[in-house]
Amino acid sequence: MADLFKALADGTRRIIMDELAQRDSQTLFEICGRLAMNHGLAMSRQAVSQHLAVLEEAGLVVSRREGRYKFHHLDTGPLRAIAQRWPQSTTED
Amino acid sequence: MADLFKALADGTRRIIMDELAQRDSQTLFEICGRLAMNHGLAMSRQAVSQHLAVLEEAGLVVSRREGRYKFHHLDTGPLRAIAQRWPQSTTED
DNA sequence: TTGACAGGCAAGTGAATACTTGCCTATTCT
DNA sequence: AGAATAGGCAAGTATTCACTTGCCTGTCAA
Numbered sequence: 001m002a003d004l005f006k007a008l009a010d011g012t013r014r015i016i017m018d019e020l021a022q023r024d025s026q027t028l029f030e031i032c033g034r035l036a037m038n039h040g041l042a043m044s045r046q047a048v049s050q051h052l053a054v055l056e057e058a059g060l061v062v063s064r065r066e067g068r069y070k071f072h073h074l075d076t077g078p079l080r081a082i083a084q085r086w087p088q089s090t091t092e093d
Numbered sequence: 094m095a096d097l098f099k100a101l102a103d104g105t106r107r108i109i110m111d112e113l114a115q116r117d118s119q120t121l122f123e124i125c126g127r128l129a130m131n132h133g134l135a136m137s138r139q140a141v142s143q144h145l146a147v148l149e150e151a152g153l154v155v156s157r158r159e160g161r162y163k164f165h166h167l168d169t170g171p172l173r174a175i176a177q178r179w180p181q182s183t184t185e186d
Numbered sequence: 187t188t189g190a191c192a193g194g195c196a197a198g199t200g201a202a203t204a205c206t207t208g209c210c211t212a213t214t215c216t
Numbered sequence: 217a218g219a220a221t222a223g224g225c226a227a228g229t230a231t232t233c234a235c236t237t238g239c240c241t242g243t244c245a246a
Contacts, residue, residue, distance in 0.1 A: 002104055005098075005101045005102050005107070006102055006233095008098045008101065008102070008175075009098050009099055009101070009102035010233090010234075011095055012234085014098070014178075017179055018178075018179075021179050021180070027192075027193090028192070028193065029192070029193090043234095043235075043236095044235070044236060044237085045192090045193080046194090046195095046235075046236070046237085047234070047235050047236075049193070049194075050234075050235080051234090067192090067242095067243060067244075068191070068192045068193075068242065068243040068244065069192065069193090069243090070192075070193070074179065076176075076179045076180070076181055079175055079176055079179060080176070082101075082172055082175055082176075083169075083172055083173070083175075083176055085107075085111075086110055086111075086114050086167065086169045086172060087114070087169070088169055099203095103203090103204075105204085120222075120223090121222070121223065122221090122222065122223090136204095136205075136206095137205070137206060137207085138222090138223080139205075139206070139207085139224090139225095140204070140205050140206075142223070142224075143204075143205080160212095160213060160214075160222090161212065161213040161214065161221070161222045161223075162213090162222065162223090163222075163223070
């Protein structure tokens with residue numbers, strides 16, 4: 001559970017999740033390109049790779065290997081645990 | 094939006110939210126006591142106070158002052174934005 | 187088989203942050 | 217008034233974390 005929130009804490013990782021939500025199964029290089037292109041984030045490949053590792057450890061990203069490519073896809077499943085942990089207040093609309 | 098995730102990133106703050114979900118409108122001292130009692134967290138009053146400030150800035154905790162007491166109560170509203178940002182995958186169950 | 191491409195490992199650096207300590211303000215009770 | 221209670225401010229420390237740099241492994245094409 002701690003891994004989940006730690007993964008979500010970083011803004012770059014949330015943008016990576018946005019990109020994967022918009023276009024599934026991207027490689028590391030594709031994600032790097034989109035971060036630079038769509039968000040002006042000029043980061044090293046390693047930085048993005050480390051972010052993906054954190055997301056994967058949290059279960060928010062699943063990857064599959066194909067030859068020299070590694071495709072990443074978003075899994076929003078773990079997010080549901082958040083709403084479940086703190087149920088909606090009765091005083092809220 | 095960044096404040097929300099940053100607030101959720103810390104384990105102690107999540108426990109504070111748990112305590113407020115279980116029993117609403119607690120003072121700083123009450124929360125301190127419950128952290129020590131229920132979770133073995135012997136933290137300084139300042140530490141808890143700072144955590145509450147972070148939660149309040151994220152909109153997850155709302156406080157009202159009454160004399161020398163300050164009561165805190167949980168607002169789970171902001172949490173809903175999380176599920177909305179990354180819609181549920183079609184491939185998930 | 188040699189070179190290009192996709193990705194991984196590991197150490198180092200600088201900034202963010204959780205927590206403490208010490209002192210101060212405001213409210214209530216005797 | 218004076219003491220006790222509830223909380224706030226600010227500086228210092230130590231750990232965590234994001235990012236870089238340099239080098240290494242594995243896959244594919246010419």
